[in-house]
Amino acid sequence: MDSADGAFVSVDPGDRHTGVTWFEQDATQVGGWKCRSWSILTPEQVYETLMPDIQREQPAVVVLERWQLYPQAAGSQIGKDMLASQLIGALSWQAY
Numbered sequence: 001m002d003s004a005d006g007a008f009v010s011v012d013p014g015d016r017h018t019g020v021t022w023f024e025q026d027a028t029q030v031g032g033w034k035c036r037s038w039s040i041l042t043p044e045q046v047y048e049t050l051m052p053d054i055q056r057e058q059p060a061v062v063v064l065e066r067w068q069l070y071p072q073a074a075g076s077q078i079g080k081d082m083l084a085s086q087l088i089g090a091l092s093w094q095a096y
Contacts (some may be wrong), residue, residue, distance in 0.1 A: 007036070008061035013087035015080075018046050022059075030077065043083045062095035063091050064088055 006025040011018060018041045026034040041050060054062060067085040069077060 006065060007057065007059045009057075009059045010063040011047070011050070011087075013043075013067075013091070015083040016042070018043065018050075018087060020046075020050055029073060036070060046087055047090070051090065053073045053093050054091070062091065064091055064095075070083060 008023050010021045012022070014022075019038070020041060021038040022036040025032055025037045035049045065088065067088045069082075069085075
């Protein structure tokens with residue numbers, strides 16, 4: 001598959017679990033898209049499987065959330081790895 005096929009992947013990164021859904025064009029479906037596959041990965045599995053999948057399949061679009069640290073939540077993040085933001089950064093880099 002290459003980006004000409006119109007596939008895209010949507011990723012919802014989290015500190016413990018990351019949701020991943022691959023979509024592809026399908027004219028028989030309402031809206032023209034269908035879910036090809038979905039999975040729930042650990043952060044480690046994102047690096048081991050999802051990032052190589054993105055490199056190999058070259059989706060037309062990688063959908064990621066925007067992560068932002070708000071002042072009211074900053075105190076609760078002290079000493080944490082903030083894996084979700086790391087995954088967003090790594091996947092953003094991988095997508096280019």
